Amino acid sequence: MTGIERVGVVGGGLMGSGIAEVNARAGKDVIVVESSPAAVDNARQRLTSSLERAESRGKIESAAAVLDRIRVVDDLTALADRDIVIEAIVEDEAAKTDLFRRLDEIVTSPDAILASNTSSIPIMKLAVATQRPSHVLGVHFFNPVPVLKLVELVPSLMTDAATTERARAFVQDDLGKNAIDCQDRAGFVVNALLIPFILSAIRMLESGFATAEDIDQGLVLGAAHPQGPLALADLIGLDTTKAVAESLYEEFKEPLYAAPPLLARMVEAGLLGRKTGRGFYTYG
Template sequence: MNAINKVGIVGCGLMGAGIAEVCARAGKDVVVVEMTTPAVTAGRQRLETSLSRAESRGKVASAAEVLERIQVVEDIEALADRGLVVEAIVEDETAKSTLFKRLDEVVKDPDAVLASNTSSIPIMKLAVATERPTHVLGIHFFNPVPVLSLVELVPSLLTDPETTERARAFVQDDLGKHAIDCQDRAGFVVNALLIPFVLSAIRMLESGFATAEDIDQGLVRGAAHPQGPLALADLIGLDTTKAVAESLYEEFKEPLYAPPPLLARMVDAGLLGRKTGRGFYTY
């Protein structure tokens, strides 16, 4: 089973930058692709800030040394020689499928693994956009990637078992993460449980039953959660929360998965949580 030493990532937002960081900290050669010059600049800054913080806390010996292993570029052709490419772009099925079709053309190694960090979109829909569905699977990291140890491995019905095992070895042996196996169903394991819980909290707030602070403090102080569901939604991003809910509802048609009107209005207003400075709380 071939080791994966050259990693490509598409997208250098919170998730893409986090994945790039953990791969580079594990000694991998990392190329990150963004679509515009401002996004490349912002991605580099995000990596520099995170790694400087990690160095100050003693998590890495040298931020500069880790950064030397990461290139952030605009040219998707720079992924041609990668052994693994992880897609970490917007949670939109059309955008992801279009990207996988392009990656299939760009990545030259026929044994390369093409992975999605999607939170909820069925992997099969991305795999069939390529001519190599046996080499496509979900590798779903959790935010913040350098901190949280869980990764969901999501093969489709067409994924070769060897592809899954290569991904498992990479995640567990190289990155030191803990992998769990998930069926290719919208939401996988964690979001299929988590999103209905978060949506329930939003409905409780929407109905006037309790304030955001009281809902969150109830779960933190009464159920030992590290943070409340509304603060968690702000961390995830309300746009991502809504997109995952819509994927779940599209697949299962269960009312508990339907995004509440309040969530939809907040997304329309651009109140997306921490990344915009305001969601259920102001940052």
């Protein structure tokens, strides 16, 4: 047994709400913290819609029963009694560092795990913002969280082995996910491979080499990918794709990690993919 029953999630967007959902479906007591009353309402609606959809498809018996295990609030101090807090806010190093500093002051149990769902920021940078770096690590879920089984576990140089093993048991035994181990390097395993692939597709489109539709169809029909790289970028969010690319480039200085100008211009224009209704494709 992991002893992790009270779970906190900071951020109620696509990733945060998904993390909250899988924990509540596993019987955990979950508190989600958002930044404002409006964001609280949005997170509640996102959770309700997802769980009602799961109920209608026979994935769970009762959406209402799962929702009863989730509280969504706009007060970070509500997380004081949590056994684990998983950060799932914007992919911004300064914002995450500030949050970990505050969580270190708020969460009372010395055994509590402070985890980040970051997809690219080195965990050490977050750990040293706290007085408990031995209990900080990356626990990186994948979107959509209720569907995808993978979680990357990313200890820093300062993370206790016992903390990593407790997190592994929580992810695998409690949540039913599959954990892989990653070095604390920007991008970890999946994004260090995936982001250059997506950036290459964007450069191909930008150069006029092929259309978005043909690039994606080529990978779907020719390589058995479930979706093409440009559609995947729209699903991830072009702002997140750019942020991960920038973290990778900052760490490794490899040209393949540099964000193409087209990606930068689309982010500046607010064309972020599915979440804004338009990216490389237009969504209804």
